[in-house]
Amino acid sequence: MAVPTPLSDFVAAYAQSGTVRAHMPGHKGKAFLGCEALDITEIRGADALYEADGIIAQSEAIAARHFGAGRTLYSAEGSSQCIRAMLCLAAGLHRGPARPLILAGRNVHKAFIHACALLDLDVRWLMPEGEGGGSVCSCPITPAGLEQALGGCAAAPCAVYITAPDYLGGSPDIAALAAVCRRHGLPLLVDNAHGAYLRFLTPSRHPLDLGAAMTCDSAHKTLPVLTGGAYLHISKAWLDRLPGDPRLAMGLFGSTSPSYLILQSLDLCNRYLETYGQRLADFVDALQGLRRRLTQKGWHLAQSDPLRLVVCGPGEGRGLARKLRQGGVECEYADPTAVVLMLTPENTPEDLARIETAFGLPEGGARRTVTLPALPLPRQVMSIRQAVLSPAESIPACRAVGRICAAPTVACPPAVPIAVSGEIITQAVADAFGAYGIDRVDVVREPDGRGE
Numbered sequence: 001m002a003v004p005t006p007l008s009d010f011v012a013a014y015a016q017s018g019t020v021r022a023h024m025p026g027h028k029g030k031a032f033l034g035c036e037a038l039d040i041t042e043i044r045g046a047d048a049l050y051e052a053d054g055i056i057a058q059s060e061a062i063a064a065r066h067f068g069a070g071r072t073l074y075s076a077e078g079s080s081q082c083i084r085a086m087l088c089l090a091a092g093l094h095r096g097p098a099r100p101l102i103l104a105g106r107n108v109h110k111a112f113i114h115a116c117a118l119l120d121l122d123v124r125w126l127m128p129e130g131e132g133g134g135s136v137c138s139c140p141i142t143p144a145g146l147e148q149a150l151g152g153c154a155a156a157p158c159a160v161y162i163t164a165p166d167y168l169g170g171s172p173d174i175a176a177l178a179a180v181c182r183r184h185g186l187p188l189l190v191d192n193a194h195g196a197y198l199r200f201l202t203p204s205r206h207p208l209d210l211g212a213a214m215t216c217d218s219a220h221k222t223l224p225v226l227t228g229g230a231y232l233h234i235s236k237a238w239l240d241r242l243p244g245d246p247r248l249a250m251g252l253f254g255s256t257s258p259s260y261l262i263l264q265s266l267d268l269c270n271r272y273l274e275t276y277g278q279r280l281a282d283f284v285d286a287l288q289g290l291r292r293r294l295t296q297k298g299w300h301l302a303q304s305d306p307l308r309l310v311v312c313g314p315g316e317g318r319g320l321a322r323k324l325r326q327g328g329v330e331c332e333y334a335d336p337t338a339v340v341l342m343l344t345p346e347n348t349p350e351d352l353a354r355i356e357t358a359f360g361l362p363e364g365g366a367r368r369t370v371t372l373p374a375l376p377l378p379r380q381v382m383s384i385r386q387a388v389l390s391p392a393e394s395i396p397a398c399r400a401v402g403r404i405c406a407a408p409t410v411a412c413p414p415a416v417p418i419a420v421s422g423e424i425i426t427q428a429v430a431d432a433f434g435a436y437g438i439d440r441v442d443v444v445r446e447p448d449g450r451g452e
């Protein structure tokens, strides 16, 4: 029997019914963009995302089964909303008068910083270990490193937070980190924005299956879901251990008018996922073939998750991105060290052939990996919340040394902060701003009015 799609069925029937739309939205189902007939609001029978007990709840339960989650909640506002909810739920575990503390890998997305500002969380950073300092995107963390960091915490943290896969497709050993967290009775939260599809590999490489307590997955990044569609997954093991209400936590950070187009897209994805595993396996094989051929031609491909092509050099990454664009291929991300292409089984064999042609041969044939210097952790002089909410000014990055970072300054993508709100900007940080093409930064305004 086909997987039910209660949400999409309801809206399709409503769109066909000829009912007078005496309710929001204002387009009344007329085709301005083309999709308006399916764009509805919380009318009778349509359920409501933050009080779901009808067709949305049924659809979420089907998604939870696909992902093996204790509970899955839909987001129409991306992983960004799920990250805030995840941290809010984890902060509920905190006891004591001090601010809740989270241990987090330094390569967080800026949504994490925003969540810390909103929830007034303290962060102890897990810095990249070994040779991982070459890109702000990556942050290798070992179980021994995590053990040591936990041992060095003056106050008890309420969670450990990592980003995996990161923007370059790297990931620490999640199962080993989860085992450390288990020993300490802590939930491991994984920003899996880039890895919803990992569940459908054989064997699954999804963080929930590797021991994570909660994950956010941007369905829209790797599955056929409209932009904004995401999941908050809670593991079976942690569902009853979290004191807060997950639905409430999502609602705290979401619009009261979530997009039904996005919700239908998540609903339809449930049916797609039913037969996705084999298509994914075939596509991963095809991509592996392309990887082999590019390597034979002299391109240096970095290790990454299976749906990504990450090319390091030769020369600077942005030059290769320009070359690919001239060849009719737009990549996901390029910085001085790497070019990232994100592909899915919705890319055709012709797409892969065009990508291969656009690469051509590396110039000069030389393999050269450009690396950026590792960034020492800057000194923190203010809480993230204080810094984000302080009066701020925007100044040229080259003049920011010695000032306090206000809003996290990021190149987007990858939206990974180089300096975090509340930290003093050092010369090394200013140099890194330059390397990532960041010209201006927001700094906390000084009390004596000394500005630019």
Ligand SMILES: Cc1ncc(COP(=O)(O)O)c(C=O)c1O
Pocket (backbone or CB within 6 Å): 077, 078, 079, 080, 081, 109, 111, 163, 166, 167, 191, 193, 194, 218, 228, 230, 413, 414, 415
């Ligand atoms: C690692 C990471 N986490 C979280 C996010 C936020 O996801 P979303 O755009 O779905 O809100 C992104 C977005 O690119 C990301 O790259």
